[in-house]
Amino acid sequence: MSTILIRGGRVIDPANGVDAVAHVFIRDGKIVSVGAKETKAKETIEAKGLVVCPGLIDMHVHLREPGKEEEETIASGSAAAIAGGFTSVAAMPNTEPACDTEAQVEFTVLRGNRAGLANVFPIGAVSKGRRGAELAEIGQMVRGGAVAFSDDGAPVHNAALMRLALEYAAMFDRCVIQHSEDPNLFGCGCMHEGRVSMELGLEGIPGAAEESMIARDVLLAKLTGGHLHVAHISARGSAEQIRRGKAEGVRVTAEVTPHHFTLTDERVRTFDPVFKMNPPLREGPDVAAMIRGLQDGTIEVIASDHAPHATEEKELEFPEAPFGVIGLETQLGLVMTYLVEPGHLPLPKAIATMTVNPARILRIPKGTLSPGADADVTLFDPKKKWTVDATKFRSRSRNCPFHGWPLRGRPEMVLVGGRVLPCR
Amino acid sequence: MPARPKPNTASTSAPAPVSTWSSRHLLGLQELPAAEISALLGQAAAYRDLATSNTRRSTLLKGQMVVTMFVESSTRTKVSFNLAARRLGADTLDFAAGSSSLSKGETLVDTVKNIEAMGIDILVVRHPASGAPHLLVRQVKSVVVNAGDGAHEHPTQGLLDTFTILRARGKVAGLKVGIVGDILHSRVARSNIWALLKLGAEVWVCGPATLIPDGIRDLGVKVSHDLDALLPSLDVVNMLRIQHERIKGPPLFPSIHEYARLFGLNAARVRSAKTSLLVMHPGPLNRGVEITPEVADGPRSAILEQVANGLAVRMAVLHRAAGFPPGATSA
Numbered sequence: 001m002s003t004i005l006i007r008g009g010r011v012i013d014p015a016n017g018v019d020a021v022a023h024v025f026i027r028d029g030k031i032v033s034v035g036a037k038e039t040k041a042k043e044t045i046e047a048k049g050l051v052v053c054p055g056l057i058d059m060h061v062h063l064r065e066p067g068k069e070e071e072e073t074i075a076s077g078s079a080a081a082i083a084g085g086f087t088s089v090a091a092m093p094n095t096e097p098a099c100d101t102e103a104q105v106e107f108t109v110l111r112g113n114r115a116g117l118a119n120v121f122p123i124g125a126v127s128k129g130r131r132g133a134e135l136a137e138i139g140q141m142v143r144g145g146a147v148a149f150s151d152d153g154a155p156v157h158n159a160a161l162m163r164l165a166l167e168y169a170a171m172f173d174r175c176v177i178q179h180s181e182d183p184n185l186f187g188c189g190c191m192h193e194g195r196v197s198m199e200l201g202l203e204g205i206p207g208a209a210e211e212s213m214i215a216r217d218v219l220l221a222k223l224t225g226g227h228l229h230v231a232h233i234s235a236r237g238s239a240e241q242i243r244r245g246k247a248e249g250v251r252v253t254a255e256v257t258p259h260h261f262t263l264t265d266e267r268v269r270t271f272d273p274v275f276k277m278n279p280p281l282r283e284g285p286d287v288a289a290m291i292r293g294l295q296d297g298t299i300e301v302i303a304s305d306h307a308p309h310a311t312e313e314k315e316l317e318f319p320e321a322p323f324g325v326i327g328l329e330t331q332l333g334l335v336m337t338y339l340v341e342p343g344h345l346p347l348p349k350a351i352a353t354m355t356v357n358p359a360r361i362l363r364i365p366k367g368t369l370s371p372g373a374d375a376d377v378t379l380f381d382p383k384k385k386w387t388v389d390a391t392k393f394r395s396r397s398r399n400c401p402f403h404g405w406p407l408r409g410r411p412e413m414v415l416v417g418g419r420v421l422p423c424r
Numbered sequence: 425m426p427a428r429p430k431p432n433t434a435s436t437s438a439p440a441p442v443s444t445w446s447s448r449h450l451l452g453l454q455e456l457p458a459a460e461i462s463a464l465l466g467q468a469a470a471y472r473d474l475a476t477s478n479t480r481r482s483t484l485l486k487g488q489m490v491v492t493m494f495v496e497s498s499t500r501t502k503v504s505f506n507l508a509a510r511r512l513g514a515d516t517l518d519f520a521a522g523s524s525s526l527s528k529g530e531t532l533v534d535t536v537k538n539i540e541a542m543g544i545d546i547l548v549v550r551h552p553a554s555g556a557p558h559l560l561v562r563q564v565k566s567v568v569v570n571a572g573d574g575a576h577e578h579p580t581q582g583l584l585d586t587f588t589i590l591r592a593r594g595k596v597a598g599l600k601v602g603i604v605g606d607i608l609h610s611r612v613a614r615s616n617i618w619a620l621l622k623l624g625a626e627v628w629v630c631g632p633a634t635l636i637p638d639g640i641r642d643l644g645v646k647v648s649h650d651l652d653a654l655l656p657s658l659d660v661v662n663m664l665r666i667q668h669e670r671i672k673g674p675p676l677f678p679s680i681h682e683y684a685r686l687f688g689l690n691a692a693r694v695r696s697a698k699t700s701l702l703v704m705h706p707g708p709l710n711r712g713v714e715i716t717p718e719v720a721d722g723p724r725s726a727i728l729e730q731v732a733n734g735l736a737v738r739m740a741v742l743h744r745a746a747g748f749p750p751g752a753t754s755a
Contacts, residue, residue, distance in 0.1 A: 188672050198637040199454065201554045201575030201611055271555025272562075315533055315563070317553035319574070 002042055003027050004418060009047025009379065013054055014352035015359075015368035024052055026375040029418030034369050045413070045420070047379055053351045054367050055087025055376030055414055058328060059358040060152075060177075060231055060255060060303035063089075063120070065111065067096025072308040072396050074108065077328070078117035080306070080395040082421050084328040085411025087376040088119040088366050089306075090358075093130065094153035100125035100136040105144035118416060119376070121147045121364060126156050126165045126176060135164055142172045147362040150177035152231055155213060157183055162217060166226025175227035175253070175361060178217055180238070181279065185209035190319045192265040192280040200268065202318065205280050207235030214238050218245035221252055229361055230254040232305050234279035236289035243298045253361050254293070255301035258327060258334040259401060261290045267401070273314045273321030274401045277307070291344050300357040302350075304331045308397030329393050330402045336382060336409025347382070375418040384410040445744050448567045451557050452577035453618040461619055463750045465587050467740035468733070470753050472591075474511060475735035482753065485514035485746050491539060493519040494550040494571065495526065500707055500731060501571050501580070505548045508738035512746075517544070532556060533563045540564055546745045549573075567745045575609045575670060581706050582615025584737040586623065588730045589660055592702050597624030602654055604630045604687060605664030605714050608637050609671070612664060612706045617645055630654050631687055634676040635666075651687050655697050662704040663689050663714045680713055690716040694724065702726050 006024040011034055013019075018034060025032045025039045033039070063077035072080075074091070081089045091108055093099035099108060105122045112120025124146035125136045130153070138149055149169050156162045156178060165176045186209045191197050193204020214230055218241055221228035230242060233254050245252040264283055267275040275281060293299035307324025314321055335354070339345040345353075359367030366376060385408050390400040411423040442463045446456070453461065474480055490509040494502050502518065509516045519539060526535055536547065547566040549557050554574030561568050572578040590596050601620055607613045607629045620627045621644050629636055630648040641647055648654040655661065666683065677683050694701065703715075703724045711717050720727060743753075 184673070193638070195639045195642055198639055199614070199643070201573075201577070201609075201614060271558040312531065315531065315559070317532060317551065317559060318555045319553045 001028060002418065004043045004045065004375070004415070004420070005039060005041035006045045006047050006052050006377065006379070007038065009050045009052035011052045011369070012348050012351050013369040014348050015054065015356040016370060018369070019348050024369060024377065026415070026418050029375050031369050031371055031373045031375050033371060045379070049381065050379045050412060051347070051382050053378050054355040054369050055416065056085050056332065056354045056378045057088040057358040057367055058086045058304050058306065058331065058354070059090040059301060059362055061089045061091055061306040061328065062094065062308065062324070063091045064308055065095060066107070070396070071310050074111040074120055075115035075117070076394065076396045077306070078112065078115040078120060080326070080328040080393060081118040082414055083394045083423050084330070085332045085378045085380055085414060085423055086118055086328060087378060087414050087416045088121060088364070090121045090123050090147060090362055092150060092152045093123055093125040098125045098130045099123070100128055100130065102137065102140040102144035105141045105146045109145045117421065119366070121145070121362060123148045123150050123152075123177065125149065126151045127161060130154060132157055132161060135161070135168060138168055138174070139172060142174060146174070147364055148175050148177050148229065150179065150231065152177060152179045155179050155181045155183065159216060159220065163220050163224055166220055166224040166228065170224065170226040173363060175229045177229045177231050178213070179231050180210050180213040180217065180233070182209045182213050185212065189280070190276060191268045192282045194265060194283055196265045196268055200271070202268070207237055207282065207286070210235045210279055211237035211241055214241040218242070218250055218252055221245070222248065222250045225251065227251040227253070232257050232260065232279055232303070233290070233299065234260045234282050234286060236286045239289045239293035239298050243293070243296070246298065253301065254299045255303045256290045256294065256299050257303060257305045258331050259325060261287055261294070262334055262338050263401060271318045273316065273318055274325065274399055276318060276321055276323055277305070277325050278323035291339070294339070294345055294353065300353060301361065302331065302335060302353040303358070304328050308395055309399045311398055314399045325399050325401050326393070326395050326397050329395065330388055330400065330407070332380060332411055333386065333388070333407030333409050334402065337407045340382070341408060375415050377415040378411060379413045380409060380411040382409050384408065386410050442750055444749060448745050448747055449561055450569045450579050450741055450745065451561065452570060453579045453582045453615045454577065458622040461583070461586070461622055464583055464737070464740050464744065465590060467743055467750060468583070468587050468736040471739040472733070472736040475508070475739055476732050481511050481513060483513040484748065484753070485509065485512040485742060488514045488545045488746055489517065489543060490514045490546045490548065490742065491517045491519055491544045492548045492571070493521065493536070495521040495532070495556070496550050496552045496572070498550055498571070500734065501550065504731070504734045505571060505738050508735050508742055511735070512739055512742055514742070533559065536560055536564050540566055546742065569741060569745055572611055575611050575614070577615045578611040579615050580734065580738055580741055581612045582619040583741070584730060584734040585616050585662060585704060585706065586619040587737050588704060588726050588733045589702065591733065592726060592729070593659065596620065598626070599659040600626045600628065600657055601660040601662065602628045602630055602658045603662045603664065604651060604689070606635045606666045607631055607640065607664070608635045609667040610664050616662060617643060621645070628654060628658070632677045632683070651693065652696070655693055658697065658701060660702045660704065661689065662706070664706065665708060665710050665714055684713050688714055688716065689719050691718050694719055694722070704730055706730070
């Protein structure tokens with residue numbers, strides 16, 4: 001029988017409304033109690049000055065395996081997750097081939113288990129081959145362990161197929177995660193459409209490309225009663241569409257990435273593809289709308305959209321380079337420095353966006369320190385100053401737009417099922 | 425990285441002369457201060473006679489290797505840069521992108537690093553992607569001159585158009601200049617806008633709403649969709665071609681026929697203009713679409729003068745790229 005006591009940290013467990021200096025007692029990989037009572041344990045972790053919270057969950061990562069193992073693998077991505085303080089990740093299905101069958105889903109679970117680091121939850125494709133034509137075998141993928149369904153990287157463009165997906169996935173109590181983007185309005189765009197794209201002569205992607213599809217999908221979620229989760233929103237109007245849907249009682253949830261609440265399209269003036277992502281970096285008022293959406297609960301999740309790309313691919317001409325940036329190893333620091341530190345979001349609410357909220361959306365028994373729960377715990381120093389050094393990342397890729405940034409707040413250690421793993 | 429410009433930084437007073445250049449690279453006019461644009465135009469004036477002379481030539485760039493690398497088709501600009509380099513005594517090499525390793529999948533950066541390893545000083549680059557010269561500046565050692573990047577900038581064209589106006593009218597400040605046509609896809613329009621605004625002109629853009637990007641007013645230019653209403657008040661009109669090769673989605677206007685009717689410059693329209701109207705076109709011309717032959721070849725046309733001025737401007741730009749101070753025309 002193994003026992004661990006995490007002693008004297010600031011325990012924040014939004015699922016149970018806990019925010020107090022307390023001790024967390026763990027036995028055989030499960031949480032036993034959180035409280036003032038100091039139980040004697042085989043191992044004691046001194047947590048004074050640290051925040052102790054449920055293991056962080058990143059519900060939107062791309063692990064590139066199978067198909068692009070030179071950019072990331074399930075093992076290297078899991079290592080990056082641990083380094084970033086995440087004990088669980090949900091892997092998007094846009095691998096090569098796409099994760100669209102029970103066998104593929106089980107492969108992801110298997111490789112995750114074999115890596116033995118973070119919990120890796122597969123997200124299955126909505127459509128066969130992510131081609132957007134017909135439903136993939138959603139029911140069997142649920143049996144294989146798929147926690148949600150998405151064609152992320154591309155939208156489910158066909159409204160009839162989206163309707164079917166919402167109806168069908170609801171039968172298994174799973175949500176459909178939509179990459180919201182109207183492909184016709186998107187065109188050949190490579191950055192946000194606005195003043196900067198006009199000056200740079202780069203083809204723009206208007207905010208309406210995202211907003212219009214969200215408006216449509218909210219109507220489809222209302223029609224079907226299904227659960228729509230909108231991935232990585234970036235435009236001010238998107239938050240408004242979701243807010244309105246929620247007010248009408250539609251089952252719609254949303255996430256935002258750290259780059260969309262910290263960076264704007266002004267960065268693209270460098271023509272450096274490290275600032276090329278989809279959805280694109282938008283304008284100041286969009287960034288403000290993302291923060292407001294987090295504050296009023298319109299957006300309940302912060303997720304990285306961790307998208308590794310090989311260095312040679314990101315050293316191309318801007319329109320030619322692929323979309324995407326990595327984010328697992330910078331997210332916590334960015335949340336602390338740009339949301340909590342300036343007072344935009346109280347710490348417990350910020351933690352909820354990476355614990356209980358994504359756990360509820362994915363229907364996984366994580367994100368809480370309730371007695372009996374798996375002992376997934378993150379310990380971080382909320383004041384620790386550090387400088388982002390992408391060359392030291394555990395991810396296989398280096399496409400990080402925050403390289404060299406000074407941040408405050410750094411993960412120190414995580415427990416995954418009671419197993420202690422240092423973040424550095 | 426260019427600083428975000430303030431709209432309407434136009435000043436009508438003559439900028440103070442500059443004694444040094446801000447950089448040897450020339451990526452765009454957006455980041456060039458007005459004084460430096462004026463200095464480049466002054467440098468071009470000093471080279472104007474030499475530019476079109478086949479009997480005299482400078483030795484200023486003797487021993488320097490200027491490579492022109494055009495990853496997008498061009499006639500005028502490539503010939504112009506080559507001649508400008510030779511008239512300054514430089515060695516030139518034209519890198520033919522179509523038959524190069526770029527077509528074998530080599531990246532732009534690798535290709536340039538390889539050419540560079542053979543010893544080059546100045547790289548003149550045209551590329552279909554906005555920002556390609558900026559990528560090269562980050563990755564290679566040569567001095568980079570932008571000869572047109574995507575729809576972003578074509579700085580030597582902006583300079584030569586401004587130089588043409590200056591020579592024809594003796595000033596730029598206070599003139600009302602119209603740029604007509606496909607503004608959305610035009611690097612020529614963008615470079616012209618920056619240069620003309622900085623030198624104090626009143627700049628109008630005119631064309632169908634679908635070819636004029638949103639928010640262009642924020643730069644300090646005015647927008648018209650009615651050429652007949654605009655033309656009579658203009659001192660200069662610069663006609664642009666429709667860049668069909670950059671339009672990938674559905675056509676952005678109903679037909680060439682309708683476009684020519686609404687926005688083409690023809691003799692009847694020119695009769696409504698000031699007698700002093702200066703007609704410009706950066707080429708290539710689509711005769712009968714944006715401009716009729718009688719106007720293009722007519723007495724107000726400065727089109728061939730633009731080409732000759734282009735040589736002088738490119739000599740000035742190479743002078744700067746080679747690291748010589750403003751003013752001097754011999755080593």
